[in-house]
Amino acid sequence: MTTPDSDSINDGDEPPDHASQSSHTDVTRLSVPEMDCPSCAQKVITSVKKLDAVQDIDSQVATGVLTVSYDADQVTLNEIANQIQNAGYSVKNAGETTSEFTVPEMDCPSCANKVENALENIDEIDEYETRPTTGTVIVTYDSFNSRDANIIDVIEDAGYETTEHSHAESTHQRATNERERNRIWRSPRALKTWISGGFVGVGLLFEFFLTAQNVEIATILGTGIVFTDILFLAAVISGGQEIIRNGYYSARNLSLDIDFLM
Incomplete structure (x- = not known):
């Protein structure tokens, strides 16, 4: 009984060239x-x-x-x-990106310390956390100047193989996102809306309740301009800035959305 030559087994069954698939x-x-x-x-x-x-x-x-x-x-x-x-x-x-790397061989504090020492010398890294009990490293870095591949190289240079990596949300990012959620009512857009609403409220007050004080201020083309007209105009100017701005960029980017229509 003959056995196939090893060269004939590999012929045509070579693994794909990873370099050609680099994406x-x-x-x-x-x-x-x-x-x-x-x-x-x-x-x-x-x-x-x-x-x-x-x-x-x-x-x-x-x-x-x-x-x-x-x-x-x-x-x-x-x-x-x-x-x-x-x-x-x-x-x-x-460019602030947080990635989680799986490093199975980093299973003790001493191993984690080696990885930390390697990461400490990289300027692009903002923060990192090693978890030897689960064999993972979480790194937040400046992706304008670095990539996951660079972080993997650093960890492997410390003597530990990285088997997987994925993107996660750092503690700092979670805290930042929570602050942003709480700040939404105090954003510049919200403040302009509050101011605009204030002008509208005062205008309605003079329009329907303080009619005696709603005096004529000027005349344009034979039409009298009263105090409430000024208030409503101020409401449009203060609250409409974002709509005008967004409408311009909607037209520029050929996006026929609500800002463009308004």
């Missing part, structure tokens, strides 16, 4: 404070999706956070941030 997907969370409504989020998403390398986008209008999955070999965070700015929104602390 490094990164996920980052971008803080976009002014993205505080579904219409705003749609404009941002439409603009960012113009980048072919962007794979998935998730917007959280309650916290103004945009989560983007993208091919880091084809697009940079700067390009993503520029697309957000082109939609009319500023990006705050862009």
Whole structure:
């Protein structure tokens, strides 16, 4: 009985060349404070999706956070941030990404200390946490200047293999998101709305209850302008700034949403 030659077994069954399949997907969370409504989020998403390398986008209008999955070999965070700015929104602390790495061999405090010493020397890392009981490392870093692959290299240089990695929300990010949720009623958009509502309230008061004090102030083209007209105009100016601004960027990005219609 003959056995097949080992060369004939491997012939045609070689594993695929990983280099030819290199598509490094990164996920980052971008803080976009002014993205505080579904219409705003749609404009941002439409603009960012113009980048072919962007794979998935998730917007959280309650916290103004945009989560983007993208091919880091084809697009940079700067390009993503520029697309957000082109939609009319500023990006705050862009590039802060938190990843969780599975390091099975890091199973004791001494092992964790070695990994911590390696991570301590990386300027792009903002914070890290090692958990030897579960063999995981959670790292928050500046993804403008680093990537998951770089963090993996650092951990492996310390002598430990990384088997998996995924993106997580750091304690700092959770606290920040909670503060943003509580701050939504004190945002610039909310303050302008409160001021506008105040002008409307005072205007209605003079219109229906203090009619004697609702005096004529001027005349334009034969039409009398009374005090309540000034109050209502002030309400439109103070409360309509965001609508006018968003309407401009809606037209610019060919997004026929409620801001454009208004």
